[in-house]
Amino acid sequence: MTDWAAAAKLGVAAHDDVAAQLEAALASDDPEDRRFDDYELVERLGRGGMGVVFRARQASLARDVALKFVVGGANDAAAVARFVAEARAAARLNHPNIVPVYEVDVVEGLHYFSMPMLAGATLAQRLDERRVERDEAIALMVTIGSAVDYAHRLGLLHLDLKPGNVLFDERGEPLVADFGLARAMDADGGVDGGDVSGTPAYMAPEQHDAARRLDRRTDVYALGAMLAELLRGDAPDADLDAICRRCLEPDPARRYASAADLVADLARRRDGNAVSVRVPAWHERWRRSVRQHPAAAIAVALAFAMLIAGLAATTSQWRRAEAARADAARQQARTAQLAGLTAAAFPQGEGTRAAQAASAGNAVAWLQRHLAGDPAAQREVLTAFRVALAQAGKAEAVTALLDEIVDRMGADYRERAVRRLFAGRTRDGTIAAALVGLPRGAGEHGSDVYESALAALYTSYGDDAYALYVAALACHVQPLPCEHPEYRERLVERFPDNGAHWIVTPRGSAPSDDDIAAIVRRAAQAPAFDDHLGESIALVRGATRATEPPPSLVEPMRALVEERDVAPSLRRRAIDAAPLPVYGDVVRVCRPDGAAIARVAGLRDACGTLAQTMMRAPRASILAKMVGSAMVRRLYPNTPLAAEAYDLRRQYVWLGERALGAPNDAERLYDDTIAFGEWEAFGRQADRRGAARTPPAGWQPLDARVLMLPEERDAKK
Incomplete structure (x- = not known):
C-alpha cells in the first residue's frame, strides 16, 4: 500500500514530489496502491499552483468525486493555510450554482477535500x-x-x-x-x-x-x-x-x-428594459415602450394628442391634461421600480427555501438602494410585487420576503429595543437584550450597547446557568467571528451537566474534527440536554410587548400583511427567531461513514449516547430531538433504536400538520413551550384541536420524503 505519510513529507522539500507520489500510485495496477482512505484514485484532472485534483471513487457511497490535495505537504504552513481556507470558504456556501464541498480532512499529514465530479467542461x-x-x-x-x-x-x-x-x-x-x-x-x-x-x-x-x-x-x-x-x-x-x-x-x-x-x-x-448605466435615446425608449407595452404606448399617444388639443381649449382643460400626464408619469415610475425589483429578485430561482431566501434578500437590498428613506414608496412597490408573486404562482415566497424585511430593515427597531431592555441592568432585561439584538445578516455586528449586554451577562451573572448560556449562544450563532471564547469556557466549567452547553463553540474558532470529537465525548457524559428554548421564548415574548415598530418598518410590512397584523407578526417573528445551537459540526463528525468516527477511539459510542440523550430529553427543542433522531438512525440502522428514532420523526410530522393553525394558536403554543417544553407543547396543541398525539398505524404523510434522511432523499432523485 502507498505510504501516504511519506508522500506528505516529500512535500516539505518539493511540491512536485507529492504530485509524483500520487501519480505513481495512480499508475499502479494494484487497487490497494491507488486507495487513499475511503477513495480509490482513478485519474488526474488538473494541477494548480498549490493543489492537484484527481477523479476518485468513494467506496462507502459508491460515487465518483473530485479529490483536491495540497501539494505543499503538511509542514508547508502557507500552502496548507491557503488550502484549508479554500475548503472552509467553499464549505460555508450552499447555492445551486456554487460547487459544494463534501468532506474536508487530513490523512497521515496529507490535506484534501472532496467535491462532486461534474460531467461538463469549464x-x-x-x-x-x-x-x-x-x-x-x-x-x-x-x-x-x-x-x-x-x-x-x-x-x-x-x-x-x-x-x-x-x-x-x-x-x-x-x-x-x-x-x-x-x-x-x-x-x-x-x-x-x-x-x-x-x-x-x-x-x-x-x-x-x-x-x-x-x-x-x-x-x-x-x-x-x-x-x-x-x-x-x-x-x-x-x-x-x-x-x-x-x-x-x-x-x-x-x-x-x-x-x-x-x-x-x-x-x-x-428583458428589453433600459439599463441603469446608460440613458437611451428617445427613439430607443419609444421603440421599447411600443414593443413591450403596446396598449400603454397607444394610451401615451392619445394623452399627447389630448394635451395638444387642450392647448387650444380652456385653461382648466389644460390643467386636467397636465394632471393626467403627471399621474401617468408617476405610474410609469412605479412600474419601472417594480420591474427593477423583479429583476433583482427573480433570477435567483425558485422552489427551495434557500432560493426563496436569496431572492428575498435581493429584493430587500434593491429597496434599500433605490427607495431608501421613502417607506410609502417601498410599500407601494412591494404591494405590486406581492401581486406579481401571486400571479407567478410564488405566493409562498411572501413569507421569505417578510422575514428578510424584518431582518434587514428592522436593525434600528432591534437596537432601540436593546437600549431600552439593557437600560435597567436587570438580569431578565439584559438577557432579553442579548436575544433580541442578535446580529442577523452577513457582515452585521452587534452595537456597543449589545456587546456591553453580553459582557454584563458574563461579569454580573457568572453563577447563572441560563445567563451564561445566552452569552455563549450569542457568541456561537452571530454571523461574524466572536472574540470572547471565555463565555463558553465559564459555562462548561460551572455547568457541565447539560449537553447543550458543550455544543455552543464560539463562531470563528474553527475547531478541528478532533476538537469536535472531544466536545461530543464530553457532551455525551452530561445527564441532561436542555437548549433553554422555553426560557428564551418567555423573555423575548415579554420584551417585544412594549416596543412599537417604526414607520420605516411598518410601511413595507403593510404591503405583505394586514395593518392590524403588523405588530403581532413582528412579535411572532422575534419570538420564533430565538436562537438555538448549530449542530452541523456534531452531525458531520458523527456520521458513521466519516473519517473522524473511524479514526477517533470511542467517538461512535459517544455520538450514540449524545444522540439518544437529545432525542429523549423532555426539555430539548424539537430541532435538537430531530437532530438526535437522525444521528441515531445513521448510527444504528435496522435496530430497535433506529425504529424508535424513525417513529419520533413520524410523530413530529404528524403533530406538525395538526398542531400548527391560526396565529392566535401561537400564544397558547408559546405558553406550553415555556411551561412544559416544545415537544409537549405540540402534543397539547393537538389535544386542543381534537387530534391524536400519535399517528395511526400505517399512516404516511403526503410527501413521504419528509421522513427520509437527506442522503435517502438524494438517492431517490
Missing part, C-alpha cells in the same frame, strides 16, 4: 470550442453573478473569478468553483490587499497594489472581464458595452457597487 473550454451567443452570454452571467452575490452576502470575496473557474454540471448549469484565494470580508465590507494573486487578465487594478483595499467591486471587475470575453467576436450593443465599461472602470468607486447591481442591469437588458 467555461474556458466552451469558449475554446465555440462562440457563445449574446443571449446565452447574458444568461450565463446573470446566473454566475447571482452566485457571486450570494457569496458576497455571506461575507466572502472570490478574488479569482475567470472562465476556468466556472464548471458545468450534467444539466449544463454553470457552477462557480475554486475558492482558493477567497477571503472573508471585515466589518467594513472589504479586505486589506496582500500579495499579488489571481489571474492577470481578470484581476482588478487594486489587486496589483498590496496597499489598496479589495471589496465586492474587485469581483465585479472580474465578472465584467468574463462578460467581455463571452461577447468577443460579437460587437456588443450599446447597453452591453456600457455594462462592460462600468464593470471594468479602473477606479472601483465608478464600478457597480455590487454583483447584485450588475445582475439587475443584465436582467434589464435581457
